[in-house]
Structure formats: structure tokens, C-alpha cells
Amino acid sequence: RRLANKEKRQAELNENQEIVDYDNQPESIRRRNESSSINEQLLQRGLELQSIVSDGNCLFASIVDQASDLNVRQ
Secondary structure (H helix, E strand, O other), X not given: OHHHHHHHHHHHXXXXXXXXXXXXXXXXXXXXXXXXXXXXXXXXXXXXXOXXXXXXXXXXXXXXXXXXXXXXXX
């Protein structure tokens, strides 16, 4: 039981260190890593990230973009 507790504590310490290491990275590196992770997950699903201009109509523009991919009739 002591070994299990020791392993659990070590896992918690490792996780905490990963969080500290992540927090100490510059913002630009964190954003790049996050973007890479998101893009990788999207690619695995056959999806891609689309840029939509945020002009007050971005919600509607995103729906139009998705509908056009599905060949929805107008």
C-alpha cells in the first residue's frame, strides 16, 4: 500500500511540474503548441480549421460556411 501511495504522490508531483513548466513557457509558445494540438486532432477526424472574419456577422458566416460544405440548398 505504501508503494501505491508513493507512486500516486510521484505522479501528482510530475503532473504539478508539467503545469509549472507549461506556465513558465512564453505565451507565443503555448499558443503555438495549443494550435498544433488542435490541428492534429482535427486532421485525425478529416476536419480543418477555417478563419471567419469577426465583423459582427461571424456566427452567421460560420453557419454559411458549414452549410456550403454540406451542399445545403438555398
